[in-house]
Amino acid sequence: MPQTILIVDDEKRLVALVESYLTQEGYRVATAYNGKQALTVAQKEKPDLIILDIMMPEMNGYDFMRTHRAQHDTPIIMLTAKVEDDDKIIGLELGADDYVVKPFKPRELMARVRNVLRRAGKSEPLGKILKVADIILDRNSREVLVGERSIDLTPSEFDLLAALMTTPGRVFSRLDLLDVIQGVRYEGYERTIDTHIKNLRAKLEEDPRNPQHVETVYGVGYRLNKG
Secondary structure: OOOEEEEEOOOHHHHHHHHHHHHHOOOEEEEEOOHHHHHHHHHHHOOOEEEEEOOOOOOOHHHHHHHHHOOOOOOEEEEEOOOOHHHHHHHHHOOOOEEEEOOOOHHHHHHHHHHHHHHOOOOOOOOOEEEEOOEEEEOOOOEEEEOOEEEOOOHHHHHHHHHHHHOOOOOEEHHHHHHHHHOOOOOOOOOHHHHHHHHHHHHHOOOOOOOOOEEEEOOOEEEEOOO
């Protein structure tokens, strides 16, 4: 079974972005949008790690840690928009294993997730190889096969395809996909995703003008056909 990571943050857009990256890495994800909700979700899901925002409504991250730590030793990575040393020290004293200051690069957070899990003696996640229909994607080697044909993708094309393959059938907006390749703080125009998708289809599809894998959902974005 893949490891479960609970994301707790009241910024739903950020939660969706982090969830996308974690899913690509092979983790199972649970979400909550305030500390009170997180207590219930944590009790039910028993996560292997918690990514926890500090400033939230109803119950902030500090109060969540005080309550959760009374019964559980789940590794916690604290997210904070504050940079004062006192805030970091409070979080670490309450039991946080690491902290990340917003805004952050998603890949940095993924590295910290792996490091904290490793220190906690937990194994690496499963699901490094994705398969949908006749497409196989290996996140370790960054290789992609369509049938028996190997295709070469740019880093952005690979990351877009990996995101689409994690949840086939789900419609990703252009902004969702822009976040995947450029992170929380991005510069650029969401229509650049259309160019990346066009190039991806040219390599992936037998007939790019009549795509069978990467479908357009007009007015919304793109999805991967479940096959």
